[in-house]
Amino acid sequence: MKKLFSLLFVCGSILVNAQDQDPKAKAILDDLSKTTKAYKTITADYVFTMLNKDKKQVEKQSGKVMIKGDKFKLEIPGNTIVCDGKTLWNYNKDAKEVTIKNFDAANEDQLNPSTLFTIYETGYKFKYDKEEKVGTAMSHVIDLYPSVKPEKKKFHSVKIYIDKVKKQVNKMVMLMKDGGQNVYEIKSFKPNVEIADPTFVFDTKGLKPDQISDER
Numbered sequence: 001m002k003k004l005f006s007l008l009f010v011c012g013s014i015l016v017n018a019q020d021q022d023p024k025a026k027a028i029l030d031d032l033s034k035t036t037k038a039y040k041t042i043t044a045d046y047v048f049t050m051l052n053k054d055k056k057q058v059e060k061q062s063g064k065v066m067i068k069g070d071k072f073k074l075e076i077p078g079n080t081i082v083c084d085g086k087t088l089w090n091y092n093k094d095a096k097e098v099t100i101k102n103f104d105a106a107n108e109d110q111l112n113p114s115t116l117f118t119i120y121e122t123g124y125k126f127k128y129d130k131e132e133k134v135g136t137a138m139s140h141v142i143d144l145y146p147s148v149k150p151e152k153k154k155f156h157s158v159k160i161y162i163d164k165v166k167k168q169v170n171k172m173v174m175l176m177k178d179g180g181q182n183v184y185e186i187k188s189f190k191p192n193v194e195i196a197d198p199t200f201v202f203d204t205k206g207l208k209p210d211q212i213s214d215e216r
Helices: 023-035
Strands: 041-049 057-068 071-076 081-082 087-092 097-102 124-134 137-146 157-165 169-176 181-191 212-214
Touching: 023 137, 023 157, 057 157, 097 169, 137 169
Parallel strands: 097 212
Antiparallel strands: 041 057, 041 181, 057 071, 071 081, 081 087, 087 097, 124 137, 137 157, 157 169, 169 181
C-alpha cells in the first residue's frame, strides 16, 4: 500500500522561492493551488496503474478519496483508511482488523491524501512540457523534478496533467529510476460536496478487542 502513495503524500507548504522555476509552469501551478485550496471538500475516484520498464501492466487498482481540510477517508482494495486530523484508522477488510495510530501530517511515512492534488507545492522544481488531451480535456503537462534528496527517491521525475479549463489535476505519471511508470488517473473529481464530519471517524463498534490494535 505504501508503494501506491509514496508519490502522493510528500508535500507540505507552498514553494515561495521560484526564481529558478519556469515562469509559465509556475503561473499554471499557482492557479491550480488557488483553485484547489478554495474547495471546502473534494471527492475523487482514481485508477492507479503500475507499468514495468517494458511498459507492460503489472498492477492496477481503483480507489476513492474524500477530503475535508485535514480530514480524509480513503477506500482502496482491501483497506479503508480514515483520519479525523488527529487519529488514523486503517481497517483491513479481509482480516476485519483495525490499526489505530496518532496522525502526524508531517510524517511522510503516513498516508496523507489531503495533499493528493498539491504534490507540486514543495520540494520540486518544475518545467512546462506541452499540451495534451486527457480523455476529452485538453491539459497542460508540467514536469516535476525532486529537489530535496533526489538520490533517495525511487523516481526521477513526475508528469502532472492539469485540465486547462477546470484547473484541476486529472493525471499524474511517476517516472521511476528503473524505467517503470506509476500512473494515477483521476476518473471523477467533485469539489464542495457536503460531507459530514462523522464520515472521518471509524466506528469500532462490532469489532472484538483482538480485532483492534491501538498503537497510540
